Amino acid sequence: MEGLGITVTEHLLIHQKESPAATGQFTRLLSELIFSAKIIAREVKKAGLVDILGLTGDINVQGEQVRKLDEFSNRVLIYRMQRSGVLCAMASEENADVIEVPDDMPRGNYILIFDPLDGSSNIDVNVNIGTIFSIYRVVGERPYVTMEEFLRKGSEQVAAGYFLYGPSTMLVYTTGKGVHGFTLDPTVGEFLLSHPDIRIPEQGRIYSVNESNTNYWDGRTKKVVDYFKSTENARRKPYTARYIGALVADFHRNLLDGGIFMYPADNKDPAKPSGKLRLLCEAAPLAFVAEQAGGAATDGRERILDIRAAHLHQRTPLFIGSRRDVETATAIMKGDV
Numbered sequence: 001m002e003g004l005g006i007t008v009t010e011h012l013l014i015h016q017k018e019s020p021a022a023t024g025q026f027t028r029l030l031s032e033l034i035f036s037a038k039i040i041a042r043e044v045k046k047a048g049l050v051d052i053l054g055l056t057g058d059i060n061v062q063g064e065q066v067r068k069l070d071e072f073s074n075r076v077l078i079y080r081m082q083r084s085g086v087l088c089a090m091a092s093e094e095n096a097d098v099i100e101v102p103d104d105m106p107r108g109n110y111i112l113i114f115d116p117l118d119g120s121s122n123i124d125v126n127v128n129i130g131t132i133f134s135i136y137r138v139v140g141e142r143p144y145v146t147m148e149e150f151l152r153k154g155s156e157q158v159a160a161g162y163f164l165y166g167p168s169t170m171l172v173y174t175t176g177k178g179v180h181g182f183t184l185d186p187t188v189g190e191f192l193l194s195h196p197d198i199r200i201p202e203q204g205r206i207y208s209v210n211e212s213n214t215n216y217w218d219g220r221t222k223k224v225v226d227y228f229k230s231t232e233n234a235r236r237k238p239y240t241a242r243y244i245g246a247l248v249a250d251f252h253r254n255l256l257d258g259g260i261f262m263y264p265a266d267n268k269d270p271a272k273p274s275g276k277l278r279l280l281c282e283a284a285p286l287a288f289v290a291e292q293a294g295g296a297a298t299d300g301r302e303r304i305l306d307i308r309a310a311h312l313h314q315r316t317p318l319f320i321g322s323r324r325d326v327e328t329a330t331a332i333m334k335g336d337v
């Protein structure tokens with residue numbers, strides 16, 4: 001019947017034949033991710049009302065202060081995904097090491113890498129945050145996985161996407177056959193297809209970067225940002241700046257409206273010479289989505305999806321969004337222009 005909407009499961013079944021990744025195991029994996037996201041969304045929606053705000057006093061593997069909703073989201077995802085029966089191991093931005101599926105639980109053929117709550121500094125001020133996920137198929141002999149199973153090129157992902165907790169709760173994901181967006185209808189508790197076949201505009205008018213880092217950038221990085229701020233190129237209107245402080249929210253806006261998000265390398269923190277963002281749980285999954293929507297993602301020199309991680313929490317510079325904008329930024333960073 002018209003107007004009842006298409007659920008994620010229906011959408012997967014419709015596209016099952018086109019997406020080799022969309023097997024029964026994958027459908028179950030995504031269903032468990034969705035259930036976890038609904039639990040997280042429930043807590044996010046009432047964060048201001050219960051004592052879940054504020055800091056736990058812990059410091060995570062990234063050296064960042066852990067907020068209660070971070071920890072809660074991480075626990076929910078680990079608990080549910082360990083019991084999904086489709087994973088053999090996972091890795092979280094919040095955990096230093098790989099998280100195995102216990103021997104007494106059923107294992108599957110997939111590996112999950114995730115950032116449980118990206119943009120967590122926005123939690124206490126009621127601004128968008130999100131969950132980012134990346135899925136690989138195990139290539140080695142099971143049942144135990146080695147670290148090499150995680151240190152893959154982003155091009156080997158079988159699926160990737162994110163949940164966005166904002167005015168509405170959204171799921172955006174790809175299995176390599178385009179990008180599809182679903183919006184949670186809280187009255188029925190289902191994610192319904194709201195943005196089929198998302199395509200990012202070839203060139204945008206938005207640039208997203210934290211300009212307070214300007215004094216820590218090299219000359220080429222400053223040249224890139226100046227390009228997007230300049231107006232002398234009569235062929236295009238000047239860009240406007242938008243920066244939410246949550247990668248998943250800045251990325252999502254640019255995915256729909258067009259534009260470029262940049263987190264360049266800087267010399268602000270000697271411990272993070274390649275910038276702040278993580279390759280495996282942030283850059284690679286969003287790069288898969290960006291490319292599947294017709295966009296692009298580089299580290300300023302090479303394609304994000306071609307980079308093989310050397311360690312689990314490797315950081316990378318990130319230039320991601322509309323193809324023409326990323327190409328321009330990358331050409332300037334490489335000194336080609």
Ligand code: P6P
Pocket residue numbers: 118119120121210245246247248276277
């Ligand atoms: P800055 C959030 O902590 C995050 O990892 C991304 O979501 C976000 O884009 C970035 O850091 C913001 O970092 O240094 O601009 O506050």
